[in-house]
Amino acid sequence: MEGVQLIGVWGSPFSRRxxxxxxxxxxxYEFIEENLRNKSELLLKSNPxxxxxxxxxxNSKPIVESLLILEYIDETWNQNPILPQDVYDKALDRFWASFFDHKVVPAMRKTRASRPGKESEKAVEELQTLLMIxxxxxxxxxxxGGNKIGFVDIVGLFLAYWFPLILEAMGKExxxxxxxxxxxCKWTDNLLNCSVIKENLPDKEKLVTFLRALFLVTTTT
Ligand SMILES: N[C@@H](CCC(=O)N[C@@H](CS)C(=O)NCC(=O)O)C(=O)O
Known part of the structure; x- marks a missing residue:
């Protein structure tokens, strides 16, 4: 099939990117909502x-992993560049995007999964060390990205929108x-006030309900 399709989940920060x-x-593009509890043949075939x-x-060819998809989109359609043109700046952006996904996301998951008391305090401390960086x-x-949003901002969006809601749901504001x-916090405001971001975020109330249900499932299994 010709054209652009996205297999995603409405509440996922990775597919929102x-x-x-x-x-x-x-x-x-056409958005194809996936059911992660009963994965479709299309997903399993596209991302085995x-x-x-x-x-x-x-054009029916699958590209997986959100960071790679963002780079693919940027290289395929040149208008409104997402990554810097300068090779060194591009390498730095890739570094920070990787920092978000490979350091901050796991630290957030650890904070969410940790048991109250010492374990939770240690996880929060580790996460705050990363946030300070x-x-x-x-x-x-x-x-x-400087004066306009770029690769790192799009990747970091989960910290601006999803993370505060998760903290609220955990009582760890x-x-x-x-x-x-x-x-x-100022960056969060700036980002959430950008029209392309504001107009493409999942509804807050629906997301809170979704996150609560998700936590209930992941903490009882
Ligand atoms: N590294 C991946 C992470 C994507 C990811 O975590 N996707 C989750 C939904 S938010 C998923 O598909 N989970 C289902 C599973 O792991 O079975 C990316 O950046 O695309």
Missing amino acids: VEIALKMKGIK VHKQIPVLLH LENEINGKKFF QVMTIDKFPGL
């Missing part, structure tokens, strides 16, 4: 290694407060 990139480029969403289908990196800039992380 891809949607935002496609919107930024003005690319029309990880069996995860998101998957971008471009990001706080130093944003250092007065409007976005990680004190983890990322404005007094501890003023730069990150």
Whole structure:
């Protein structure tokens, strides 16, 4: 089939990344909602290694892993670049995107899964150490991408939108407060006020219900 399709889940920050990139480029696409509890043949065939969403289908050819999909989109459609043109700046963006996905995301998961008491305190401390690195990196800039949103901002969106809702659901709002992380909190406001972001976020109430249900499942299995 010709064209662009995205296999995703409406509440997933990973598939929202891809949607935002496609919107930024003005690319029309068909969204195929996946059921992760009963994975479709299309998903299993398109991403046989990880069996995860998101998957971008471009003229029926699958591209998997959200960071790679973002790069693919940026290289396929040149308008409104997402990554910097400069090779060194591009390498730095890849570094920070990888930092988000391979350091911050696991630390968040650990915080969520940790038992109350010492284990939870240690997990929060580790997470805050990572957040402080990001706080130093944003250092007065409007976005990680400078004056306009770029690769790292799109990748980091989960920290701005999903993370505070998760913290709220866990009763751990004190983890990322404005007094501890003023730069990150300001970046959050800047990001969530961008029209391409604002118009493409999952509905807050629906997301809170979805996250609560997800936590209930993952903590009892
Ligand atoms: N590294 C992947 C992570 C994607 C991911 O975690 N997808 C989750 C949904 S948010 C998924 O498909 N989970 C189903 C599973 O792992 O079985 C990416 O960046 O695309």
